[in-house]
Amino acid sequence: xxxxxxxxxxxxxxxxxxxxxxxxxxxxxxxxxxxxxxxxxxxxxxxxxxxxxxxxxxxxxxxxxxxxxxxxxxxxxxxxxxxxxxxxxxxxxxxxxxxxxxxxxxxxxxxxxxxxxxxxxxxxxxxxxxxxxxxxxxxxxxxxxxxxxxxxxxxxxxxxxxxxxxxxxxxxxxxxxxxxxxxxxxxxxxxxxxxxxxxxxxxxxxxxxxxxxxxxxxxxxxxxxxxxxxxxxxxxxxxxxxxxxxxxxxxxxxxxxxxxxxxxxxxxxxxxxxxxxxxxxxxxxxxxxxxxxxxxxxxxxxxxxx
Numbered sequence: 001x002x003x004x005x006x007x008x009x010x011x012x013x014x015x016x017x018x019x020x021x022x023x024x025x026x027x028x029x030x031x032x033x034x035x036x037x038x039x040x041x042x043x044x045x046x047x048x049x050x051x052x053x054x055x056x057x058x059x060x061x062x063x064x065x066x067x068x069x070x071x072x073x074x075x076x077x078x079x080x081x082x083x084x085x086x087x088x089x090x091x092x093x094x095x096x097x098x099x100x101x102x103x104x105x106x107x108x109x110x111x112x113x114x115x116x117x118x119x120x121x122x123x124x125x126x127x128x129x130x131x132x133x134x135x136x137x138x139x140x141x142x143x144x145x146x147x148x149x150x151x152x153x154x155x156x157x158x159x160x161x162x163x164x165x166x167x168x169x170x171x172x173x174x175x176x177x178x179x180x181x182x183x184x185x186x187x188x189x190x191x192x193x194x195x196x197x198x199x200x201x202x203x204x205x206x207x208x209x210x211x212x213x214x215x216x217x218x219x220x221x222x223x224x225x226x227x228x229x230x231x232x233x234x235x236x237x238x239x240x241x242x243x244x245x246x247x248x249x250x251x252x253x254x255x256x257x258x259x260x261x262x263x264x265x266x267x268x269x270x271x272x273x274x275x276x277x278x279x280x281x282x283x284x285x286x287x288x289x290x291x292x293x294x295x296x297x298x299x300x301x302x303x304x305x306x
Contacts, residue, residue: 001051001053001103001265002016002027002030002031002034003030003031004262004265004266004269005051005269006030006031006034008266008269008270008273010269010270010273011049011269011273013031013034014034014035014046014047015034015035015036015037015042015043015046015047016028016031016034016035016036016037016043017036017037017038017039017040017042017043018054024036040062040065041065044062044065044066044069044071045069047071048071048072048276049071049072049073049074049099049272049276050062050063050066050071050072050073050074051073051074052066052073052074052075052076053076054076055147055149055155056078056079056080056081056155056160057080057081057082057154057155059075059076059079059080060080060085060086060088060089063075063089063093063100064089064092064093066098067092067093067096067098067100068096070096070098071098072098072099072100072275072276073093073098073099073100073101074100074101074102074103074272074275075100075101075102075103075286075289076102076103077102077103077104077160077164077165077168077284077289077292078160078161078164078289078292078293078296079102079286079289079290079292079293080293081154081155081160081293081297083290083293083294083297086290086293087290089286090286090287090290093286094286099275099276099278100285100286101272101275101281101283101284101285101286102283102284102285102286102288102289103268103283103284104164104165104168104169104283104284104288104289104292105165105239105264105265105268106165106168106169106236106239106240106264107168107172107268107271107282107283107284108264108267108268108270108271108281108282108283109239109240109263109264109267109268110240110242110254110263110267111234111236111239111240111241111242112169112172112236112282113282114242114253115169115173115227115234115236115242116172116173118232118234119173119227119229123229123231123232124227124229124230124231124232124233124234125229125230125231125232126229126230127173127174127203127205127207127227127228127229127230128207128228128229128230128233129174129203129207129208129209129210129228130166130170130173130174130207130209130210130225130226130227130228131209131210131212131224131225131226131228132163132166132167132170132209132210132211132212132213132224132225133212133213133222133224134158134162134163134166134211134212134213134214134222134223134224135212135213135214135215135217135219135221135222136158136214136215136219136221136222137215137216137217137218137219137220137221138215139151139157139158139193139195139215140156141221150193151192151193152191152192152193153186153191153192153193153194153300154191156193157193157194157300158193158194158197158213158215159184159194159197159213159296159299159300160296160300162213162223163197163211163213163296163299164292164293164296165239166223166225166236167201167209167292167295167296168284168288168289168292169225169227169236170209170225170227171288171291171292172288173227174203174205174207174209174227175203175204175205176203176204176291177201177202177203177209177295178201178202178203179199179200179201179295179298179299179303180199180200180201180202180208181199181200182197182198182199182200182211182298182299182300182301182302182303183197183198183199183302184196184197184299184300184301184302185197194213194215194300195214195215195216196213196214196215197211197212197213197214197299197300198211198212198213199211199299201295211299221238223237223238223239224236224237224238231246232244232245232246233245233250234253235250238260239260239264240257240260240261240263240264241256241260242254268283271283
């Protein structure tokens with residue numbers, strides 16, 4: 001995010017802070033001219049917009065400090081892990097009236113925008129539901145190893161970090177979802193995060209959403225959401241690759257871009273600039289993020305309807 005904020009014409013990064021000195025040094029390597037603040041309060045005071053990439057539990061305090069100072073806030077997901085705390089966070093920030101959004105990375109992307117337009121135009125036919133499949137050889141993945149909290153059940157796991165994105169996408173297309181049943185399996189005798197998860201949810205029109213997630217075995221990462229229509233279906237793989245089927249093989253809707261992550265981040269930042277300017281944008285609202293959090297925490301707890 002720092003790398004692409006530095007490159008974006010609508011943003012100037014004025015301050016960064018992290019309690020980990022090594023993280024600050026790594027950030028300076030990306031943006032040598034950016035000031036490392038003495039503490040979080042100093043970083044917040046220096047900025048008009050505060051981006052919070054910290055783990056979920058401390059995020060509320062920083063977000064309220066920023067919003068209380070009149071700053072716009074852009075929060076990483078999940079919104080939190082304690083539903084009562086997150087409800088309070090949403091209520092307080094909403095009352096303060098500052099621009100606020102959550103970084104579900106597909107929100108402003110081409111795939112979600114195009115699938116939404118296709119569904120609304122009736123091109124997909126009646127919407128029949130969605131399937132979410134996520135599998136990994138290891139969790140956390142190699143590039144996430146420095147974020148040690150991701151491996152623990154308290155704040156981490158693939159359901160919060162990955163499946164949440166596809167739940168957000170699904171709700172944008174199908175509307176609010178309700179959890180019907182769920183099961184999550186955890187390593188015995190440890191505080192580590194889930195290794196397997198299965199769930200069934202349902203949209204207001206009765207369309208089912210199924211989830212299967214697993215960790216283990218020699219395999220490439222698989223991150224896949226299929227939105228199923230009676231006429232055509234769309235499959236989003238690896239967050240960005242959009243393909244269409246009318247009953248045959250899925251065919252790419254667009255060609256691959258050289259750096260899909262960079263393209264996605266640029267789109268998010270374009271809409272973040274709109275948010276800060278008080279203009280319509282496609283970013284995830286706090287209320288949307290809270291709904292996703294409630295679903296995620298229900299799945300992890302193995303809750304069922306009623």
